[in-house]
Amino acid sequence: MSNSSKRPEIVSEKLAHALRSDSDDAFIDASPFAACLLPLLRELGWNNYAKELIEALPHFSEQLDLIDLRNILATLGYESTPVAIESDKLKHELYPALYITKEGRVLLLQGIDEQLIHYYDPSDDSYQTTEKLNLQGTAYLFTDCHHAHGSNPSEAPGADWFSNLLQRFQKMIIHLLGMTFIINLAALLVPLFIMVIYDKVIGAKSAETLPFLISGAAILLSADLGLRYLRAKLLGVTAGRLDYLIGVETFKRMLYLPPLYTERSTVAAQLSRLKQFDSVRDFFTGPSAAIALELPFVILFLIVIGILGGVVALIPLAMVIGFVMLGLFWLPMLNSKIMRSGKARTDKQRIIMQTVAGRKEIKSIGGETVWWERFRENSGEAVLSNYHTFLSNNVMNNLAQGMMTFTGVAVLGVGTLQVMAGEMTIGALIAIMALVWRVLSPMQSAFLSFSKIQQTIKAIKQINQLMKLRNERKGGKSGLVLEKLKGDIRIERVSFRYGPDRDPALLGVSFHIKPGEIVAISGNTGSGKSTLIKMIAGMYAPQAGSIQVDHMDLRQLNAMDLRRAVAYVPQQTHMFHGTITQNIRLNNSLATDEQIESAAAEAGVLEEILALPEGFNTRIGDTTIDRMPPGFLRSLSMARAFVSPAKILLLDEPGASLDDESDRRFVEQLKLLKGKRSIVMVSHRPSHIRLADKAILMDQGAVAHVGHPDEVVALLLENLT
Structure with a gap:
């Protein structure tokens, strides 16, 4: 897939590509501040995903400077403070520090060990040791502001x-x-x-x-x-x-x-x-x-x-x-x-x-x-x-x-x-x-x-x-654990209502999904199907009962990390202003061009994308989507889900707006995915339900029947007649 464009590639795209290919060369070539970014994060003990670093990069800068570097670190949870000080007078507990001399030279001071100063020089990409630096300039000191360290007062409820x-x-x-x-x-x-x-x-x-x-x-x-x-x-x-x-x-x-x-x-x-x-x-x-x-x-x-x-x-x-x-x-x-x-x-x-x-x-x-x-x-x-x-x-x-x-x-x-x-x-x-x-x-x-x-x-x-109001962004990262999900989902007596004056959307729902199973959920409108699938995606928390993924209660996990570990295709397809590549990559910023192609092929839409004049660089998300077939947009939404390596795939009414050809293609996709991912699918179509290993019929927020797909299809047909 070619990502060539008439506009020059900006620094964030180069650095993001380097992170996806696990290469540091682009950082070294971009600027001294960019070269110091990864070594500085390692010294700070930052061990989270490259995905978060990609998302923290500036989107429109042509060169990564000091302000961009400090903003990236602030987004990742590290506040910086400038202090005018001689390099040799910096106390060991203040390391690591970014040091900028009066002449503009940039160094990363890593630490002091037995009176020796260890530092990184981005000008020649070298790690060096010396007894004395004798430099005049400004040191940028970093403070970890994650919740675990108790230094994020802005998140405390009740604060003015x-x-x-x-x-x-x-x-x-x-x-x-x-x-x-x-x-x-x-x-x-x-x-x-x-x-x-x-x-x-x-x-x-x-x-x-x-x-x-x-x-x-x-x-x-x-x-x-x-x-x-x-x-x-x-x-x-x-x-x-x-x-x-x-x-x-x-x-x-x-x-x-x-x-x-x-x-x-x-x-x-x-x-x-x-x-x-x-x-x-x-x-x-x-x-x-x-x-x-x-x-x-x-x-x-x-x-x-x-x-x-x-x-x-x-x-x-x-x-x-x-x-x-x-x-x-x-x-x-x-x-x-x-x-x-x-x-x-x-x-x-x-x-x-x-x-x-x-x-x-x-x-x-x-x-x-x-x-x-x-x-x-x-x-x-x-x-x-x-x-x-x-x-x-x-x-x-x-x-x-x-x-x-x-x-x-x-x-x-x-x-x-x-x-x-x-x-x-x-x-x-x-x-x-x-x-x-x-x-x-x-x-x-x-x-x-x-x-x-x-x-x-x-x-x-x-x-x-x-x-x-408390937001969903918690300090304790659970993403490393969730990357290894097998897809075992257990729902036990879950109840939920949208408000104190509303009828329950779910009432005592219980069932079990084994890794690699396809489970179809069906029922009348308003029976709680979409609410249930959103709860599995971490959009809502159960007010009674529990939802467990691989024996972990969802309420103990970071909701944002959970959603990254689950591929979710909503009922209504939304495409945002940008290229097809950017829209697909929203679900996995680490996805390479080859992985995006593979996801598009898996969704059965690769040939249609390549047939467009600009291919994957075609811009969508504005009035152009009104002229695109609903089946094509639904397939793009599926590709956005497939680009994620998640072992859990949630599909909310995947057959909506699909013509016969698109529906046939979707059925083939499900057959290929069977056994590879745990798939929870909300659907009314018998052709979709029969692909499942088991089906669940819901009625007024409760589970009315769990059994073989043919049994649920028969019950649905009885209700229609």
Whole structure:
């Protein structure tokens, strides 16, 4: 099979190919950091699958650099910390370490033995020993963060994940506050400069001091602009890192959640939940973060106004309190309108997604008019709720603007009386007016951002709740044990229900599958067949009873490792955007090109793939699958299962969407597999059931009959008649 392509091969593909062929040469040729990767993992005691290393490789990098190396190790469970230190001063308990000299030389320090330093030099692929290195540079120290070592606090239920995340940015936040303080100090000096001009220069007609004052003000304003630019850069970096970490970690957590948490939610609901997390990103990347930094310094301006104007400071202080009170009064009403508007948008989005997914069914039943009427009603509700939300926001904006104007007029009026009474100078009044706007401007912005701030707080709470859920990724790896499965499956009195208010999907199910047996499971719709096969695949855990594979209880195994050790073909065929090779290799990232060809041949689809213009490099997973025969896609799904060396094969309605030729080919495949793998197959087709060594008939979540396939076929035919 040729994997040639017009695009150059990226580094991850080269390294993955090297791992599949058990060769280190590609790592040595890629970069010094890539050359150090495997020796470093060996020194760290990493003894898990090459499969995990392939999956941890960067997908789009053209060269593996230091950042890529640290990200790979973090994915595998090893956090790294840079320390500037001389190579000979590194304590022996801190080894192994990746050392980068000031000249850019890369070394892997392996350890110290009898005062001798053992290290690996990737420049000439050599392992060396010396008494002294005498190097200046940075050592990257590695910490094992697997659960067994108790150093993964983010996984602990109940932890405030977002607060822990912010603590990582504590220094940056302190720097931002410090810069904002200096910026506000500069902003405070400008009104004071104006006051000096009016009172000292104009009043005393002292033009000689004017150039010095203007020069000082120019320097101050230049420094202010520079600080604002630096703050914007630092805020952008902080916001970008937060956005990346929040997006990646929440997406990762949702991927690793047990299927029971997510598969009962609609696609629209899950997309809506992910979109709510965007409000956190918008808060940090938008003007709201700058407003939050400015608010603490409102007190500083109020104090200066009090020093200059006395009781005049009570006016802006009262207006600040007024903004807070109005926000607390107006916010609940506005929130109800926002929630109604959000629900209407979600409903509209849901009906659009359903239309795109089921437009063929809508046309086939002639439901265009009914469906259009439903969309029209949803659109009307969305427009009406958006109008009420817009109106409330507009009223709030006008109120905020009116309060600011009233405050300015009130300060001007009271200040004028004080000037006329000789209690304040004209320069002080002008300075106070400038300071009042500095007080009210961030308050108005914060007032108008109340709804966004509340959405952000709500999204943070949801993120924390999501992070409290336990995922399926456990520290103890069981994959090495599961690689040697024989395929003995024992199900003993298993019961399961999807929710406390739902009827049992399985009730006291028991049977035994010997290694190499084919077992067919049949029954009416809703009898628990698919639920049972998903439980064998580790998708669900029994709520009563047990499922054992080779005398090991599935609940004691890592669910992810179990699924890697079991080949599962679901009822509905899903192909993802990418080439045919990439889709087949999803089930076994270690599969070589030859193994992929063999799996395709075993699935009876090799000739059809090779007949395509680009062969195995043909891209599928988008609109192209609509033009492909269902039997071809089902065979690709089978090939994806066959590429796994698993001894257990689970087939959920494999005959769905198959024509006569595809079904005949599938029957031949099963005959060839008989005795080689333990096969559990959900099917209604007599031709499939008769291939089994024994068949199971299920009814309302319980086993109604276990026996010879002909007996189950006869019972099925009786039920039909």
